[in-house]
Amino acid sequence: MSDSVQSYSQPLGDGLVLRALAAPFDPAEVERLALFNAAVHQDPQVAALTRGLTLHYPAARPEHWLIVEDTATGQIVSSLCLIPWTWRYADVALRSGEMGIVGTLPDYRRRGLVRALDHRFKRLLAEEGFHLSHIQGIPYFYRQLGYEYALPLEGGWHLRLDQVPDEASALAGRSRFCRATLDDVPALVRLYDEAARHLDISAPRDERAWRFLLEHEPLTAHASETWLLLGQDGEPRGYWRVARFGFGDGLIVDEASWLTLDAAQAVLGEAKAQAAERGKPFIRLSAPDSNPLITIGRAWGAQDAGRYAWQIHVPDPVRLLRQIAPVLERRLAESFLAGITRIICFDLYREQIALHLSEGKVTRVERGPVAEVAGAVYLALPPNLLAPLVLGWRGRAALAAAYPDVGIWGDAEPLADVLFPPMTAFLQTQY
Numbered sequence: 001m002s003d004s005v006q007s008y009s010q011p012l013g014d015g016l017v018l019r020a021l022a023a024p025f026d027p028a029e030v031e032r033l034a035l036f037n038a039a040v041h042q043d044p045q046v047a048a049l050t051r052g053l054t055l056h057y058p059a060a061r062p063e064h065w066l067i068v069e070d071t072a073t074g075q076i077v078s079s080l081c082l083i084p085w086t087w088r089y090a091d092v093a094l095r096s097g098e099m100g101i102v103g104t105l106p107d108y109r110r111r112g113l114v115r116a117l118d119h120r121f122k123r124l125l126a127e128e129g130f131h132l133s134h135i136q137g138i139p140y141f142y143r144q145l146g147y148e149y150a151l152p153l154e155g156g157w158h159l160r161l162d163q164v165p166d167e168a169s170a171l172a173g174r175s176r177f178c179r180a181t182l183d184d185v186p187a188l189v190r191l192y193d194e195a196a197r198h199l200d201i202s203a204p205r206d207e208r209a210w211r212f213l214l215e216h217e218p219l220t221a222h223a224s225e226t227w228l229l230l231g232q233d234g235e236p237r238g239y240w241r242v243a244r245f246g247f248g249d250g251l252i253v254d255e256a257s258w259l260t261l262d263a264a265q266a267v268l269g270e271a272k273a274q275a276a277e278r279g280k281p282f283i284r285l286s287a288p289d290s291n292p293l294i295t296i297g298r299a300w301g302a303q304d305a306g307r308y309a310w311q312i313h314v315p316d317p318v319r320l321l322r323q324i325a326p327v328l329e330r331r332l333a334e335s336f337l338a339g340i341t342r343i344i345c346f347d348l349y350r351e352q353i354a355l356h357l358s359e360g361k362v363t364r365v366e367r368g369p370v371a372e373v374a375g376a377v378y379l380a381l382p383p384n385l386l387a388p389l390v391l392g393w394r395g396r397a398a399l400a401a402a403y404p405d406v407g408i409w410g411d412a413e414p415l416a417d418v419l420f421p422p423m424t425a426f427l428q429t430q431y
């Protein structure tokens, strides 16, 4: 087995070899993978996305693209990739490695190939110090790889075209809209940041990311169009994005800036016109629930279409807890537990972690069996449930009600509630 990062290669037996794509990216090899991905996922857009994410995405690295080849035929038979993201968790940055574009050819399924790829993927997460890993995966499967549902994804609200009032269409008629260009990138960064400030968990999008989305639109996940609402002075007042590919028959508005009331009404009026032009029977508003477009849409009678959820894995709970320590300290300082001194023992069943608090500060987070300590507080949690708790998706009480093997009681209850409150979260795509 070769273990250098760039030339990683590992025989799996039966003539199968797991390896990373050649570095630097070889366009011919990328094309083979693109066609493999389109075939396995039965979706040509996945081929376009593969080309975009390898050859153009700013953070792309060949060692993150893993394949299994059958040496007898030279065919790619299984593959997945790691897509690096940065998240904002309250006021700290977390690095999360998305597991993306997972697939195995039908004849090679149920032979442990994704398990083998996942093993290598988890090594990459560890070597590169990722705090989290996320996937927008098929139901159930990824639980077997240590993932648990923990953040809202997709879905949203269905707004019928007849629910958009004539006044909104009139407002749209008096407004100026245009497609965004590369010149608008600074304004888009500003508008995106402004909207993200309304969320506790978000994925910051810098100029490079915006440039990728605009410059390589056909090679992005949903080939989304970015539209601007212009003010009297011709400057962007807001933006929204329309996905060209995605679930369902509606016009998918999957992102919008923090629009004022009249701006939101004008955008919905324009979205109605675009839906009618494109033969879409309704508008699906898929932005975060707190976004003004959804507030207005709901006031007009939009129907809740539910949401799917990101599945999250915590590669190393110690690393994660150390990284979010400043947030935990702030939550304590703002609560009736200000100045507390305690040891909190997270019993994750397969391992134990001690978080030492001294006068409200996190002084140490360490792994290892925790000896009985007078005054220590115990939180027993199946390992997969750490993500929903820490990300504020399900609180202590909800988890304990659903899972009898969640053991949080006594003094641990208020501590868990203060340290891990509900959080508003939404990850807008990076690609």
Ligand SMILES: CC(C)(COP(=O)(O)OP(=O)(O)OC[C@H]1O[C@@H](n2cnc3c(N)ncnc32)[C@H](O)[C@@H]1OP(=O)(O)O)[C@@H](O)C(=O)NCCC(=O)NCCS
Pocket (backbone or CB within 6 Å): 040, 041, 078, 102, 103, 104, 105, 108, 109, 110, 111, 112, 113, 114, 115, 116, 136, 137, 138, 140, 141, 144
């Ligand atoms: C889902 C898919 C990626 C699984 O690939 P695979 O190479 O067969 O997976 P593995 O053999 O490594 O399976 C890992 C484990 O999951 C189980 N498993 C395999 N397919 C499963 C499925 N569809 N649902 C639930 N469990 C499944 C296996 O039995 C194995 O369990 P074990 O290790 O305890 O024995 C493959 O069926 C596929 O490509 N499907 C079509 C595309 C797709 O849906 N991709 C996922 C998009 S998110």
